Amino acid sequence: MTGRERLDGRQLVDSVRRWAGELGFSQIGVAGIDLTAAEDGLREWLAAGFHGSMGYMARHGMTRARPAELVPGTVSVISARMDYLPRSAPDDWAGRELQALAEPGRAVVSLYARGRDYHKVLRTRLQRLASRMAEAVGPFGHRVFTDSAPVLEVELATRAGLGWRGKHTLALAREAGSMFFLGELFVDLALPADPPLQDHCGRCTACLDACPTQAFVAPYRLDARRCISYLTIEHDGPIPPALRTLMGNRIYGCDDCQLACPWNKYARRAPLADFDPREGLDGASLLELWAWDEALWLQRTEGSAIRRIGHARWRRNLAVALGNALAAAARRGDAAAAAALVAALAAARPAADPLVGEHIDWALARRADADATAAAAAAAAP
Helix, strand or coil, X not given: CCCCCCCCHHHHHHHHHHHHHHCCCCEEXXXXXXXXXXXXXXXXXXXXXXXXXXXXXHHHHHHHHCHHHHCCCCCEEEEEEEECECXXXXXXXHHHHHHHXXXXXXXXXXXXHCCCCHHHHHHHHXXXXXXXXXXXXXCCCEEEECCCCCXXXXXHXXXXXXXXXXXXXXXEECCCECCEEEEXXXXXXXXXXXXXXXXXXXXXXXXXXXXXXXXEEECCXXXXXXXXXXXXXXXXXXXXXXXXXXXXXXXXXXXXXXXXXXXXXXXXXXXXXXXXXXXXXXXXXXXXXHCCCHHHHHHHXXXXXXXXXXXXXXXXXXXXXXXXXXXXXXXXXXXXXXXXXXXXXXXXXXXXXXXXXXXXXXHHHHHHHHHHHHHHHHHHCC
């Protein structure tokens, strides 16, 4: 009798939970593969164009909701959660992040991206988990995913009992908030599914109200084209001018909806050193990062998720933030700060490519806009 023939699904899942914990995962759950109920919502979201320039989402179509089409033979999906709040995060970490957003000259990188690329961390450890399973049951069909293929990660995670879908579209857990990564192991083993959890958002709309660009068109429905995470990471062209002023000092990603969520008071710190912040990605000034040339940027972002956007987009994002900082300095009458920002932007303009150059020009014009606004306000004062 082979290992598969004598497989006790529940016993194997219990073992997988133990092995996953040893590998740094915070929780695992098992879901079936019938995601038919999610197809209409996905179809409507794509038809509305909410995916923006992420054409791959439309190309994959309903494959995203059909695990067995993506990986033939799949019978069950093991979803895994890994917490990523940095180990050094203070108790008032959310307040610290909000304070950084209120300081125009500081560069704010989304918490999840300050350490090692989570794709690498989770993928490697999920593959190790699969190897442990193979030792127990013999060879089996499987494939590992971490935000790397057309997979409805949150849908699978909620069906596997890892949490519920928050109104900000992210998975939420009572004991961990939403500050965690998800990964999946598609397997050809029939495993007992875990029960889904009840939604605990109630009437709260804190996450929707906190969005700087009002990217949520309704609870559970995000228009990615207005989302700062999309604009700074996925979008490869000029950022729409109407949204630039709303980006503030966010240069890679945005955590605002998560900072506002009451459940994130239970967010857990990462079990791994991989997610410790790297030099320059936690608390640096915009001018410090603007001074990085491409060679230094490549050095500082080696093994980081930030590397995927390329140096030009990084500079584009920084130029927008510098423009917003310049306007803020002009409004508060800080001539020295404004002069330093103008000098840095102007010095970079001659060598800038067209994409970055357009955003530098916009940023430099922000001083005039702020001066005009201040003059108008002064003239209207009694």
